[in-house]
Each structure stands twice: as C-alpha cells, then as structure tokens.
Amino acid sequence: MKNIYVLGAAGSIGLQTLEIVEKSNEELNIIGMSLGSNDVLNQSIIDRFPNVEIICLRNQKSLKTFQDKYPNIKFVFSDQGLIEIAKYPKKGIVLNALSGSAGLRPTVAAIESKKDIALANKETLVMAGDIINQLIKMYHVDLYPVDSEHSALWQTLRGEDQSDIEKLVITASGGSFRDLSREALNDVTLQQALMHPNWSMGDKITIDSATMMNKGLEVIEAHHLFGLPYQKIETIIHKESVVHGLTYFKDGTVKASLSLSDMRIPIAYALYYPKRHVYESSLELTNLSFQPMDFKRFPLLELAFYVGKQGGLLPTVMNAANEAAVKLFLKEQIKFLDIEKIVMDTVHQFENKMEPTLDEIITTDELIQNHILLTYGKR
Amino acid sequence: MKNIYVLGAAGSIGLQTLEIVEKSNEELNIIGMSLGSNDVLNQSIIDRFPNVEIICLRNQKSLKTFQDKYPNIKFVFSDQGLIEIAKYPKKGIVLNALSGSAGLRPTVAAIESKKDIALANKETLVMAGDIINQLIKMYHVDLYPVDSEHSALWQTLRGEDQSDIEKLVITASGGSFRDLSREALNDVTLQQALMHPNWSMGDKITIDSATMMNKGLEVIEAHHLFGLPYQKIETIIHKESVVHGLTYFKDGTVKASLSLSDMRIPIAYALYYPKRHVYESSLELTNLSFQPMDFKRFPLLELAFYVGKQGGLLPTVMNAANEAAVKLFLKEQIKFLDIEKIVMDTVHQFENKMEPTLDEIITTDELIQNHILLTYGKR
Numbered sequence: 001m002k003n004i005y006v007l008g009a010a011g012s013i014g015l016q017t018l019e020i021v022e023k024s025n026e027e028l029n030i031i032g033m034s035l036g037s038n039d040v041l042n043q044s045i046i047d048r049f050p051n052v053e054i055i056c057l058r059n060q061k062s063l064k065t066f067q068d069k070y071p072n073i074k075f076v077f078s079d080q081g082l083i084e085i086a087k088y089p090k091k092g093i094v095l096n097a098l099s100g101s102a103g104l105r106p107t108v109a110a111i112e113s114k115k116d117i118a119l120a121n122k123e124t125l126v127m128a129g130d131i132i133n134q135l136i137k138m139y140h141v142d143l144y145p146v147d148s149e150h151s152a153l154w155q156t157l158r159g160e161d162q163s164d165i166e167k168l169v170i171t172a173s174g175g176s177f178r179d180l181s182r183e184a185l186n187d188v189t190l191q192q193a194l195m196h197p198n199w200s201m202g203d204k205i206t207i208d209s210a211t212m213m214n215k216g217l218e219v220i221e222a223h224h225l226f227g228l229p230y231q232k233i234e235t236i237i238h239k240e241s242v243v244h245g246l247t248y249f250k251d252g253t254v255k256a257s258l259s260l261s262d263m264r265i266p267i268a269y270a271l272y273y274p275k276r277h278v279y280e281s282s283l284e285l286t287n288l289s290f291q292p293m294d295f296k297r298f299p300l301l302e303l304a305f306y307v308g309k310q311g312g313l314l315p316t317v318m319n320a321a322n323e324a325a326v327k328l329f330l331k332e333q334i335k336f337l338d339i340e341k342i343v344m345d346t347v348h349q350f351e352n353k354m355e356p357t358l359d360e361i362i363t364t365d366e367l368i369q370n371h372i373l374l375t376y377g378k379r
Numbered sequence: 380m381k382n383i384y385v386l387g388a389a390g391s392i393g394l395q396t397l398e399i400v401e402k403s404n405e406e407l408n409i410i411g412m413s414l415g416s417n418d419v420l421n422q423s424i425i426d427r428f429p430n431v432e433i434i435c436l437r438n439q440k441s442l443k444t445f446q447d448k449y450p451n452i453k454f455v456f457s458d459q460g461l462i463e464i465a466k467y468p469k470k471g472i473v474l475n476a477l478s479g480s481a482g483l484r485p486t487v488a489a490i491e492s493k494k495d496i497a498l499a500n501k502e503t504l505v506m507a508g509d510i511i512n513q514l515i516k517m518y519h520v521d522l523y524p525v526d527s528e529h530s531a532l533w534q535t536l537r538g539e540d541q542s543d544i545e546k547l548v549i550t551a552s553g554g555s556f557r558d559l560s561r562e563a564l565n566d567v568t569l570q571q572a573l574m575h576p577n578w579s580m581g582d583k584i585t586i587d588s589a590t591m592m593n594k595g596l597e598v599i600e601a602h603h604l605f606g607l608p609y610q611k612i613e614t615i616i617h618k619e620s621v622v623h624g625l626t627y628f629k630d631g632t633v634k635a636s637l638s639l640s641d642m643r644i645p646i647a648y649a650l651y652y653p654k655r656h657v658y659e660s661s662l663e664l665t666n667l668s669f670q671p672m673d674f675k676r677f678p679l680l681e682l683a684f685y686v687g688k689q690g691g692l693l694p695t696v697m698n699a700a701n702e703a704a705v706k707l708f709l710k711e712q713i714k715f716l717d718i719e720k721i722v723m724d725t726v727h728q729f730e731n732k733m734e735p736t737l738d739e740i741i742t743t744d745e746l747i748q749n750h751i752l753l754t755y756g757k758r
Contacts, residue, residue: 155632159538164655169664236664246637251651252644252660253534254637258625265631272630276543281631285548285615290664 003031003092004271005085005115007056007106009045010036012202013097013120013146013263018045020268028271031092032056032085046070054088056081079105086110093271095146096121099204100323101316101365104128108358111135111143118270120146122221123323127316127361129224144270145225149218151266152245152257153226160249168228169246170218171238172293173198175209177336178239182297188336190329198241198261207326211339216304220315223308230309235301237291242283259283300340307347312354314347316361320368321346325376333378342372382410382471383650384464384494386435386485388424389415391581392476392499392525392642397424399647407650410471411435411464425449433467435460458484465489472650474525475500478583479702480695480744483507487737490514490522497649499525501600502702506695506740508603523649524604528597530645531624531636532605539628547607548625549597550617551672552577554588556715557618561676567715569708577620577640586705590718595683599694602687609688614680616670621662638662679719686726691733693726695740699747700725704755712757721751 004021008014014033021028030049034056035042046055046066057063057077067075076084079102086094086109094110095118096103103121108128110117112135119125125132136143145151149170157165176195177185196206208214215235222233246256259265260281268277295302300322307314325342328334334342346368353360383400387393393412400407409428413435414421425434425445436442436456446454455463458481465473465488473489474497475482482500487507489496491514498504504511515522524530528549536544555574556564575585587593594614601612625635638644639660647656674681679701686693704721707713713721725747732739 155634161655243635246664248662249655250657251647251655252638252641252658252662253648253655254662255534256622256635256637258633258635259631262631268630269632276540276628276630276632278629279631283627283631283633285625285669287669288667290666 001026001029002271003029003090005032005088005092005094005110006030006097007034007082007085007094007103008097008099008121009033010038010041011097011099012200013095013267016264017095017097017267017271018048020264020271022048024277027277031090032088034082034085034098042066046073053090054085056085082106083109086115087113089113091115093118095267095271096124097146099202101127101320101362101369104358104362107132108135111139111141114139114141116142116144118144118146118267120267122147122217123319125221125224126217126319127365128358129220129315130311130355131358131361133224133227143225144273145221146266146270147218147221148244148259148261148263148266150222150225150245151269152243152259153222153247155257155269156245156247156255157226160247162227164249164251165226165228165232166248166250167232167234168222168226169234169236169248170215170222171241171243171245172212172215172235173209173239173241174237175212175214176206177210178237185337186335190332193329193336197239199263201263203330204323204326207329207339208322210336211322212298212301213304213322213339213343215298216301216307217319219301219304220308230305235293237293239289240286242288300343303344303347310352312352313356313361313364314350314352316356316364317350317368318343318347320365321372324369324372328373328377331377334376338376342376346372380405380408381650382408382469384411384467384471384473384489385409385476386413386461386464386473386482387476387478387500388412389417389420390476390478391579392646393474395643396474396476396646396650397427399643399650401427403656406656410469411467413461413464413477421445425452432469433464435464461485462488465494466492468492470494472497474646474650475503476525478581480506480699480741480748483737483741486511487514490518490520493518493520495521495523497523497525497646499646501526501596502698504600504603505596505698506744507737508599508694509690509734510737510740512603512606522604523652524600525645525649526597526600527623527638527640527642527645529601529604529624530648531622531638532601532626534636534648535624535626535634536605539626541606543628543630544605544607544611545627545629546611546613547601547605548613548615548627549594549601550620550622550624550669551591551594551614552588552618552620553616554591554593555585556589557616564716565714569711572708572715576618578642580642582709583702583705586708586718587701589715590701591677591680592683592701592718592722594677595680595686596698598680598683599687609684614672616672618668619665621667679722682723682726689731691731692735692740692743693729693731695735695743696729696747697722697726699744700751703748703751707752707756710756713755717755721755725751
C-alpha cells in the first residue's frame with residue numbers, strides 16, 4: 001500500500017486523483033489531503049476516505065465543526081496547514097494539485113521531509129525550478145510530472161539516455177480561440193474563453209490555454225524537469241490533443257506518447273510509477289494534424305521562452321502577472337487581450353535579479369500580484 | 380570496435396549497412412560478408428573494407444580470381460559459405476539481410492556460434508520462430524529486429540515491462556496499389572507493382588507490400604520477437620509511413636515510434652544498441668492519417684493471421700508459396716492476382732504438421748517452392 005497526500009483534493013486534478021485511489025483496490029491509500037472552501041463537498045470527500053489522518057481546510061471557519069465530527073482526523077488550515085501536511089511524519093508521495101503560486105512552499109516542505117512529489121502544480125518549477133532541483137538532489141527524492149504533456153515526455157524517455165535527446169516537442173491544442181485571428185480576440189467573452197475544445201479542466205488553466213501562457217509555463221517546467229536548454233524544447237499545434245509530447249533522438253528516431261484527453265492517465269502513471277495500472281481506455285487512431293506554432297499569434301509563448309532563458313526572478317514575475325491578470329479576467333474586470341498586455345508590460349518593466357532565494361521569489365510573487373490587482377482591478 | 384558480419388551485403392539493406400559502418404569512425408568493423416552475383420559490384424565492396432577476413436561469394440565461378448587478388452581474405456561460396464561466415468570464430472554481430480528462406484540456416488548457425496543477430500530476414504522467424512526462440516535462450520544470444528516496423532515496436536518497449544502491453548500495432552503504407560479496388564488489380568503490371576509510394580526497397584519486398592503479404596509476415600515475426608499472442612497484434616493503414624509502430628499499454632498510454640522512411644535508422648539502431656548514434660535526419664511533422672485495415676481488400680494478411688495462429692509447418696508453406704509466386708510474377712510469368720491465388724490454394728491444400736524440425740521446415744520450403752515454380756512457371 002502506497003500512501004498518498006493530495007494537496008488540492010477538491011480541485012479538478014484532486015478529484016480525479018481520489019477516484020484513482022478509490023479504484024486501486026487498496027494499492028493506494030489517501031493519508032492526507034487539503035480541501036477547498038465548499039464544506040458540503042469537503043464533507044462528502046472526507047466520508048469517502050476513512051483512513052485519512054490529516055486534513056487541511058482552506059480557512060478556520062469550519063475547523064471546529066469538522067474536528068468534533070471526525071475526532072480521529074487531525075484538522076489544520078490555510079497555507080500553514082499545507083506545510084503541516086507536507087511535513088506529516090509518515091512516508092508517502094505528495095500529489096501537489098494546488099493552483100498557482102500557493103503550490104511552491106508545500107512542495108519545498110515535502111521535499112525537505114523526504115517525500116516524493118507528483119507535481120501537477122507547474123508554478124513550483126516555473127518560479128523555483130533551480131532551487132527545487134537542488135533540493136531534490138540534496139534530499140534524494142523523486143519528482144514526477146503529472147501534466148499530460150510532461151507525463152508524455154517522461155514516458156518517451158523511459159529506458160533512454162538523456163544525452164541521446166535531440167529535442168523535446170510539447171503539443172498544444174491551441175485552446176479556445178485557436179481558429180480566431182488576433183483581431184477577432186478583441187471582443188471575446190469569459191464564457192467563450194472557458195470553452196476548451198478538448199479538455200475539461202479548471203478555469204485558470206483553460207484561460208492559460210487560450211492565451212498559450214499555459215504552453216509557455218510548460219516549456220519552463222520541461223526545462224527544469226528534463227534538464228534541457230530552451231533551444232532543445234519546441235512547441236507545435238496539434239488540434240486533436242492525442243499526441244501529448246514527442247522526443248526527437250539524435251539517431252533520427254522520434255518517440256511520441258499518445259492517449260485520450262483524460263487526466264486520470266497521467267495521474268495514475270505518476271502514482272503507480274514505475275508500474276502501470278490497468279485502465280480501460282480505447283484510443284482510436286484517426287487523423288492527426290500538426291502545424292508549426294505561430295509566435296506572432298501567441299506572444300505570451302514567445303515571452304515565456306525569453307523569460308525562461310533569462311531566468312532569475314523573471315519567470316516568477318511573468319507567472320505572477322499572469323496569475324493576477326487571469327483572476328481579473330475571470331471576474332470580468334479586464335478584457336481577454338488585457339491579460340497579454342499586463343503580463344508583457346510587467347515583465348518588461350521589471351529589473352531582473354539572478355539566483356533569488358525562495359523568500360525573494362515568494363515575496364516578488366505577492367508584490368507583483370497585489371500590484372496588478374490594485375492597478376487593474378475594479379474596487 | 381564492434382565486429383559486424385553482413386549476410387547479403389550487396390542487397391539494399393546490406394549496402395546501407397556498409398554505409399553505416401563506413402561512417403562509424405571505426406566504432407563498427409566489417410569482419411565478414413556475403414556478396415551477390417555481380418562481380419564488379421563485389422570487387423568495389425571488397426575494396427572499401429580492407430579489414431574483412433571472410434567473404435562468401437554466390438558461386439564458385441570467380442572464387443579463384445578473387446582469392447588470388449586478395450590473398451589475406453578467406454573466400455567461401457554458396458549456402459555452405461554462408462554457414463562458414465556464421466560460424467567464423469571471432470566475436471561479432473551477424474546482420475542477416477539475406478532475401479527469402481535462404482536466411483534461415485545461417486541464422487541458426489550464427490546463434491549456435493553464440494553470435495548476436497540483427498535480423499532483416501523475416502523468413503527466419505516466420506518459418507522457424509519457435510525453434511529460433513529456443514536456440515536464443517539456449518545459447519544466451521540476443522536477436523535484434525532490423526525491419527522498420529519491428530525496430531519501432533522494439534523502441535516503444537525500451538524500459539517497459541512485457542506484461543504491461545495491451546497490444547502492438549504495425550503500420551502499413553498500403554503498398555503500390557493501395558488506392559485501387561480489387562477489381563482494378565486484374566490488369567496491373569510488374570512495373571506498376573514495383574513503384575512503392577514511400578520506400579525504396581528490394582523487388583521481393585516491394586511486391587509483398589503491394590499484396591500485403593509483407594505485413595502478414597511482419598505480424599508473424601512480431602509474434603515471435605515480442606512473445607505476444609496474435610490477438611494482441613494489429614495492423615493499420617498509415618499512408619505516410621512516418622509512424623512505424625505503436626504499443627498500447629494497459630494503462631491507456633500509447634507509445635509510437637516515428638522516423639523518416641530511411642532504413643539506415645533501424646539498421647544503425649540494431650548495430651549500435653543500446654547506444655544511439657548521431658544521424659542527421661529531420662522529420663517534419665505534418666498530417667498523419669490512419670485507416671482501419673481492410674482484410675477483404677488484402678486477403679493475404681488475413682491468411683497470415685490464420686496461418687500464424689495455426690503454427691506448425693503452415694507459416695513455412697505460406698512463405699514458400701509466396702516466395703515462389705513472387706519469383707514468377709517478377710519474371711512476368713503470372714499475373715499480380717495469381718500470387719494471392721497460388722498462396723491461398725497452397726496453404727489450404729496442405730496438411731499441417733505441428734512442431735516440425737528445422738530439416739522438415741527447410742525441406743518443406745524447397746518442395747513447395749519447386750512445386751509452384753514447376754506448376755505455374757513457363758518453361
């Protein structure tokens with residue numbers, strides 16, 4: 001039995017993780033989890049996992065009610081509670097499905113507690129990839145990707161030598177507006193932006209797909225996960241979302257990893273790794289299309305390559321600006337194209353600093369996010 | 380430096396193998412080879428490889444001339460000469476690129492001499508897969524596929540567990556006549572049949588592609604190479620010949636191996652395995668199409684599945700009938716559709732025998748081939 005801590009259990013990835021654990025015939029076991037702010041959903045989740053030992057609530061409000069109802073479970077709350085879960089003194093793998101920059105500190109705490117990580121929170125590596133890679137080495141833990149693209153690349157590298165890689169190619173569906181010209185983006189609505197053609201995901205990542213910022217974050221994540229320079233990472237438009245990643249090897253071979261657009265596949269791959277667990281899924285091969293990525297159409301992707309190559313605090317700044325701008329767009333306080341503008345302006349105005357500490361990264365993230373929310377948000 | 384013996388060095392695969400060795404910066408070394416009946420070509424090949432120690436000529440005719448000219452090389456000839464090469468007492472890997480059933484005995488001799496095999500001669504496994512697999516275990520040698528499809532499948536299985544395989548899928552371009560209906564096949568000519576849309580290969584395999592017999596032989600080969608039942612092996616039409624093979628795993632993941640239609644890639648993969656050697660090759664991803672295989676359109680493929688499942692002498696019978704029929708078609712003594720008819724009639728009239736010996740297999744092959752050449756050939 002493998003113990004699993006799920007951070008962000010009430011989100012899209014989190015709920016699918018819980019489903020995988022339930023169907024695991026006790027091969028997997030939820031030992032800790034963090035929940036959201038919907039107490040009805042929270043209670044239904046708790047009732048499904050009687051073995052759970054520690055639960056983090058989003059805030060203190062309902063803590064006493066839950067604690068009285070479930071005296072055998074330890075309840076904690078807020079960001080500090082996430083750290084407590086990460087440090088909980090029982091072996092296990094931490095699946096980090098937190099949304100946004102909140103995922104960084106718990107990842108660090110989990111590594112320092114010698115727990116392996118299944119990472120669905122890409123901000124962890126975007127903001128602090130160098131630090132995380134140092135910590136992983138220092139504490140001898142493994143970090144497994146959960147993102148479908150990185151899981152696909154990881155699979156193509158099974159049994160392979162890193163030095164044989166010529167390049168990695170990450171596929172992009174193109175998001176909700178892939179068939180619209182830039183001009184047509186002026187008047188798109190939030191509802192339109194939230195309609196992803198292939199994937200059913202959380203709101204933030206759906207918007208990030210439409211701006212292609214998501215692919216930019218994935219490029220930076222891939223750089224840190226696979227230890228490759230940005231010249232060896234490419235993106236390509238692949239509307240069908242069947243091929244999730246391809247590795248070109250130096251001998252002329254290309255390996256691709258394909259699956260249905262179903263996040264349960266990469267989640268289970270990370271949780272069961274190196275084993276594969278039976279999952280009924282019948283991918284029918286039909287036509288697959290590939291088109292070169294158009295950086296002019298998706299300037300945030302080009303920005304991400306630039307920011308990634310620069311390193312230092314710049315990826316944190318880009319990510320923070322984007323996170324705040326998307327929040328404002330989700331509240332319909334700014335227009336779709338304002339996201340790009342805010343992110344680009346913020347990055348270009350920032351004076352970069354190399355080799356930042358973890359505290360500097362987190363402070364910068366907060367400062368940038370607050371600045372944007374105050375500057376562009378409607379009070 | 381790795382010693383290589385090339386059987387069939389003057390053929391299409393053989394010549395590409397020689398090219399790879401020449402470009403290997405002495406990492407690979409030709410120590411023995413068998414040549415064809417064109418003495419001008421033979422001499423030019425010999426002059427390129429001064430380190431070669433043993434050479435097999437097709438017949439005795441020019442043996443003395445060559446032996447006098449190259450006194451440091453041991454010259455042998457005919458089928459017995461192939462066996463001498465296979466048994467030559469120096470370590471090395473035998474690349475068997477012989478055409479047809481002539482490849483079987485040399486493979487056996489090489490295994491018995493504890494030499495690893497890079498197998499481009501699919502008849503070896505089609506005719507005697509069970510025997511070869513027993514010998515491989517007994518003599519602790521490795522057998523590597525060279526066929527592009529099997530090399531692709533082998534690559535998708537790198538680092539994987541055989542028990543995780545749900546099924547293997549072999550792609551088929553469809554051959555020269557893929558866009559013709561069965562009715563239109565009545566009057567096709569030899570010249571048309573030899574125009575393969577994607578690959579430049581030898582005549583025999585080009586015809587086998589047009590009849591889909593080649594894919595049938597590959598299915599049987601895959602069964603023996605990867606130790607999977609026929610229910611777990613499928614074929615699919617993929618006109619672009621970019622994806623050569625796919626493995627479906629039980630967890631919903633599919634891995635595909637892609638490359639340009641360039642046999643030097645799988646040849647080098649087998650010769651350098653487990654290393655990968657730099658080869659400039661830029662696969663551009665464009666649209667990839669996949670269509671279900673139509674067994675009614677390609678009855679020889681359906682026959683191959685039947686024959687493979689039956690086992691015993693039947694795969695040898697099918698292969699021999701096809702080999703002889705293709706010879707007659709290449710001499711324009713029968714029509715294209717006669718190939719199918721001859722192969723099907725021969726298989727259905729044969730009384731099968733299980734667990735044949737190697738001698739029985741080879742005798743049956745000769746009997747069937749002679750019978751067909753005598754019955755259907757024009758004297």
